[in-house]
Amino acid sequence: MKKLSLTLFALTCLMLPTQSWAREGSSVGLLGVGDFFLTDANPQLKIGPGGGIAIDFRFNQRWALESDFYFSIHDGKGANAGDNSQYLLGVPNVNLKFYFMSEEANIEPYALAGIGLYFLTEGSRSDNTGGVGMGAQIGLGVDFYVAERLSVGLSAQFRSIGLIQGNSNSSALMDFGMTGNVMYHF
Numbered sequence: 001m002k003k004l005s006l007t008l009f010a011l012t013c014l015m016l017p018t019q020s021w022a023r024e025g026s027s028v029g030l031l032g033v034g035d036f037f038l039t040d041a042n043p044q045l046k047i048g049p050g051g052g053i054a055i056d057f058r059f060n061q062r063w064a065l066e067s068d069f070y071f072s073i074h075d076g077k078g079a080n081a082g083d084n085s086q087y088l089l090g091v092p093n094v095n096l097k098f099y100f101m102s103e104e105a106n107i108e109p110y111a112l113a114g115i116g117l118y119f120l121t122e123g124s125r126s127d128n129t130g131g132v133g134m135g136a137q138i139g140l141g142v143d144f145y146v147a148e149r150l151s152v153g154l155s156a157q158f159r160s161i162g163l164i165q166g167n168s169n170s171s172a173l174m175d176f177g178m179t180g181n182v183m184y185h186f
Helices: 002-015
Strands: 025-037 048-058 063-074 086-099 107-120 131-147 150-165 170-185
Touching: 025 063, 048 086, 048 170, 063 107, 086 131, 107 150, 131 170
Parallel strands: none
Antiparallel strands: 025 048, 025 170, 048 063, 063 086, 086 107, 107 131, 131 150, 150 170
16 A cells, blocks of 8 residues: 555656746636625525636736636525525626746646626526626635646635616625636647
């Protein structure tokens, strides 16, 4: 067992890149999303999974502009129990990313801030809980370069979303999301 562990460790070290690559340019990738809400707003929503795509343009070692399109699926809870299959769509979100490290590395932490347009679809009941609105997000993340043109990443984002709903109602959603990504760099 010890030899197997050492062999796997050695192979992993050999597969990791030994040099850093220029980070300027474009990238495209897939997202996996998990969203939950920090406050009980109208509607009250359970934790929900989702996904999406991201397009990123990195100006230099420190700054990048990212646009993502994502969705998450939520069922109602509390007063909205039974109002299921509501989709929260971020179409699009635009984030400015700041990378902390001035030297290129295989592990790159960053902070992000941005704005987005959000849609919440009506669930299984027609009770005017869907809506459209603007939101802002802040977050922290890290990219792990596993090859010259391939990275995987994880970010945590806090979103504040203001929705305009039917019957002249409005709602504020306070959303916390964890996002995993796989990006291909051009």
